[in-house]
Amino acid sequence: MDAVPSLAELLADLRELVECESPSTDLAAVARSADVLAHLGERRLGVAPERVVLDGRTHLRWRLGAGPSRVLLLGHHDTVWPIGTLERRPCTVEAGVLRGPGCFDMKAGLAMMLHAAAGLDGVTLLVTGDEELGSPSSRELVEAEARLAEAALVLEASADGGALKTERKGVSLYEVRLRGHAAHAGLEPEAGVNATLELAHQVLAVAALGRSEEGTTVTPTRAQAGVTTNTVPAEASFAVDVRVRTRAEQERVDAGMRALQPAVPGARIELDGGPNRPPLESSASALLLERARAVAVRAGLPAPTAASVGGASDGNFTAGVGTATLDGLGAVGGGAHADHEHVLVDHLTDRTTLLRALVTDLLAQPTNRLLASGGARP
Template sequence: MLADLEELVVCESFSADLAALARSAEVVGALGTRLLGARPETIVTDGVTHLRWTFGTPRVLLVGHHDTVWPVGSLETHPWSVVDGIARGPGVLDMKAGLVQMFHALASLPSPDGVCVLINGDEEVGSPTSRELIEESARGCAAAFVLEAAANEEGALKTARKGTSRYEVVVYGEAAHAGLEPERGVNAAVEAAHQVLAIAGLAASMDSTGTTSTTCSVLGAPTITPTLLSAGSTLNTVPALAKVSVDVRVPTLATQDRIDELMRGLTAHTRGARLTVLGGRQRPPMPPESSAELFTRASHIASELGQQPLRGVAVGGASDGNYTASAGCPTLDGLGAVGSGAHADTEHVEVAQMTPRTHLLAQLITQTRR
């Protein structure tokens, strides 16, 4: 498994580099072919390479991704290594170790019949070219198991996820010389500042629509966070254009819809300024009920295998599990590697946990596809 993991990690696969994704798909496809005895269906959409294996009539969908947030060249500063039981390298936790565990779990069974394996190449950027493929593959399955990393170093599974929306508020002003006649301009930067404060206050201004359910008590309150901010062109010009990016996390679809209304209802505070709100809903929430029965099953299996009791946690981050759940397929997430530091310099995998997690997944597949 470590040899296979090294092979995947040293083949860099930054989401924005289509050539790197194509090379990665070849390496991942070859590994799957060797372990599963079948070649994948290669699906290229808008230049992004996805892989799918289908064995018989699927009842179980295994979901993973081979893209990472690490630009090509990251191996120079974050080389592959295994020291004192800790594996490191770009994307080792998120989620190349999960892919290795997935392949080995399925290969350990007498037959892969009844299983579909889907590995996409754009999860880290919201799965824009693979969403339909994911939802299509999930429909009709009894369960989707997502090989994203565990929620923490104790190996907790992800039993609920917030949904996501992303917006860009574009502010149009009017340029003027900042020294000679600033009063003739309409300062888009000043208006953007008003919008940042207005956006930051939206969550507090919401009514109780969609925010009092059990799901909300598990996933917590929605968050509406201004993130990227840009304005202006030169130091001596009143800015004619500004942009504010906004990250939204929601516990329910009703909350997601309400926030969309509030975002599109933003109005300018500066005389002469205009606003355009771009973007919108992305991943729907993955509610706790979508994983409840599968988590109970996984807990029983862990006990039978003599493993530590499993914990399930709700998380704010989204994954392709949001899409499988919204397609009506029961979904259990976080079944991949145990470690920490995803997307960070400290990203690592606890090697000793790879085999137990593989056994857990193998038994989950066996009991679910019956």
């Protein structure tokens, strides 16, 4: 490819991707999206991808070159938008802004990935089809590819102003179920064990596990209890969303969740869930950020800034297995998962040039397996 990628071709590929809707929950739609992406990838890379279908979900993998792969480019082609969104929000380009469902998160990153990797050897491109669901079928695939690579570059959209994402919080998800005993609320409430009352105690206990000074949030979310208004509830439940900056905090909260004790005599607690994604700590990105800034300067581009974000991505998994990881290398814009989702067109070529330069630099110079932990890989 040329030193500066063709904006017209980037936009054409991006439009083709956006106009194939791919909600994560629709297996047929994800398969159609994989077909479109495979066709584009074969055109840009000169080779067809390997299709990896797990639990009915279609993931694509390209291994470029005959030798071992040293750099992993990672993304996903599923979106949060249901079929029919495109009718309401068609793909448009006006006044330098491209709009359309999934354009920012993260189909622009996929178009950039294909253009940046063209003609390179020693690179693997992995595009999954269930990231928006938490990567239930693709997590092991992502981790396996990360273990083979010296660096993982994640084409998720940038943070505000184009900042690279050098720190992502880890995620834990729980379901807390409270078991009591039903009784008539008017005739003999004292004969019951009130699961709603136990829920109230446990919601407060769970929320107290948060530590704002550490950036740890423990948030009770969806809750439900009881079946009728005149019955002491025998069952209740609530979900918990945990976000942490460090593994130590993730382990502390998990231990606290498993140590919950009933407050209402006769009540029982059942717990499902646990850590879903490890944190992407800043140590996993530090050296790659330095490389990105250096190659940007050499390419005559502004040195990228860095940001810490609460949302998770598959970059959490690559960092979790000890692979140096830099995230947020995709599009500049905003509105992920919202109606105002958009991509700033003027940044597409510079971002793709930066990605290409960074990959080329990593292939040319040993990374010494830039381990996030500074030790052996898990």
